[in-house]
Amino acid sequence: MFASDVLQDNDPDHQEKTIKFNELLANCLIFHTPVDITKVANDLIDEGWEVDPVDLATVTPYITSKTRRFGTWHLDMEPPENEAVGRLRMVA
Numbered sequence: 001m002f003a004s005d006v007l008q009d010n011d012p013d014h015q016e017k018t019i020k021f022n023e024l025l026a027n028c029l030i031f032h033t034p035v036d037i038t039k040v041a042n043d044l045i046d047e048g049w050e051v052d053p054v055d056l057a058t059v060t061p062y063i064t065s066k067t068r069r070f071g072t073w074h075l076d077m078e079p080p081e082n083e084a085v086g087r088l089r090m091v092a
Contacts, residue, residue, distance in 0.1 A: 037059055041051050 037056075041056060045051055
């Protein structure tokens with residue numbers, strides 16, 4: 001599956017196994033990142049460095065403050081300058 005983005009088999013069981021494998025692989029990578037950060041922090045502590053938890057919190061792999069999943073949206077809460085037309089005038 002790494003060489004192609006197309007499922008090579010029409011067997012539903014094989015496709016399900018492929019999807020589960022990809023999810024497992026993604027979960028392993030997600031788990032491995034904080035393990036690496038913890039190892040580095042412990043190595044720094046062993047070398048005599050002081051590791052502040054506040055500083056360590058800025059290294060978290062789950063930073064979402066700068067992530068815009070759906071892009072940048074501007075919500076204008078000011079009322080419109082002109083009054084909205086709320087009634088349909090029917091010509092007789």
